[in-house]
Amino acid sequence: MNQIENNLKVIHGRIGEAAHKAGRNAREIQLVAVTKKHSADTIRYAWDAGQRVFGESRVQEAIAKIPILPSAVEWQFIGHLQTNKIRKALPHFSLFHGVNNSEVARQMDRIASETGAFPRVLLEVNVAAEASKFGFTAEGVRTDLEELLALPRLQIAGLMTIAPYCEDAEKARPFFAALRHLRDDLEKRGGVPLPELSMGMSGDFEPAIAEGATIVRIGSAIFGERI
Ligand SMILES: *Cc1c(COP(=O)(O)O)cnc(C)c1O
Numbered sequence: 653m654n655q656i657e658n659n660l661k662v663i664h665g666r667i668g669e670a671a672h673k674a675g676r677n678a679r680e681i682q683l684v685a686v687t688k689k690h691s692a693d694t695i696r697y698a699w700d701a702g703q704r705v706f707g708e709s710r711v712q713e714a715i716a717k718i719p720i721l722p723s724a725v726e727w728q729f730i731g732h733l734q735t736n737k738i739r740k741a742l743p744h745f746s747l748f749h750g751v752n753n754s755e756v757a758r759q760m761d762r763i764a765s766e767t768g769a770f771p772r773v774l775l776e777v778n779v780a781a782e783a784s785k786f787g788f789t790a791e792g793v794r795t796d797l798e799e800l801l802a803l804p805r806l807q808i809a810g811l812m813t814i815a816p817y818c819e820d821a822e823k824a825r826p827f828f829a830a831l832r833h834l835r836d837d838l839e840k841r842g843g844v845p846l847p848e849l850s851m852g853m854s855g856d857f858e859p860a861i862a863e864g865a866t867i868v869r870i871g872s873a874i875f876g877e878r879i
Contacts, residue, residue: 656694657701659874660685667868670861681861684728686853686871689878692717698874699725707749707869711737718744730812730850730869732776732786735759742769749812749850749869752776752786754796757803764805771805774812774850779830782816790834797842810848810866811835821856828852828863 663683671678684707687695695706699722708714709731718727729745732752738760741748751757751773764771778787788796793811800808813831815824828851839846852860854873861868872878 654697654701655876656697656874660698660701660703663870663873666858667861670858674862676861680866682867684730684850684867684869685874686730686869687717687875688713688731688871690875692720694875695721695725703874707871709750711741714744715740733760738763739767742767742771746772747809748773749867750774750776750786751806752778752788753792754799757800757806761803761805769805770807772807772809774810774848775800775808776812776814777831777834779813779827779834780816785814787813790830793834793838794841797838801842801844808844808846810846810850811838812850812867814853815851815856815860818856821859824856825859825863828856828860828865832864 667681668678671681682705684705685698685703686707688709705726705728707728707730727745728747728749729741730749732750733741733748733756735756742764748771760771775793776787777793778785778789781789811831815827818824831851832849835846835849848866849864850867851865852868854870857868857870
């Protein structure tokens, strides 16, 4: 067994255990293998080991790799989409995790109406209000929700966050809980289901699962450190 196959097995085991502890079914949790800065050859090892969903954070880099990998790969965009890259990115990704302000959402909606797309998106929330991070503030997303839901082409499927880096992953848990509470609140206000919670990375996916993550985005624990 190669290293990537082995790592995937370990991660699936840990997801299963975290789900079990939380009284959840592991099948409710989608693993997105984050392949930014990794070659198509490396990605193929994961594909061969059965991984089907991959996350990329740069449009240019993703578009170079996508055509040389199996067409059945499901690609998700986990980065910050610059408005000048939206048109290029739209056809390639099944889900956009990083819609981090209303301007990006409006632009996506406008371009999607021209190209005929109905992009599925997650709203990125900076739950810890860190100055270094992108994303809506919790207040901002409450304020803008009505306008966002009215954008006819965007299918808003839920929320995404990147928790502050903590040596002890358990310390990230309140931020994941905060995202879930915010989601519950927005569902009530908006009267719409927002089923997806994209939260948890290599260092903190277990507490994220404990708090309801439906999508975990894991890179280095599968592919090793990025150079
Ligand atoms: C790089 C990245 C990840 C994966 O991070 P790891 O710590 O390598 O698992 C997850 N989410 C986003 C948004 C990323 O940019």
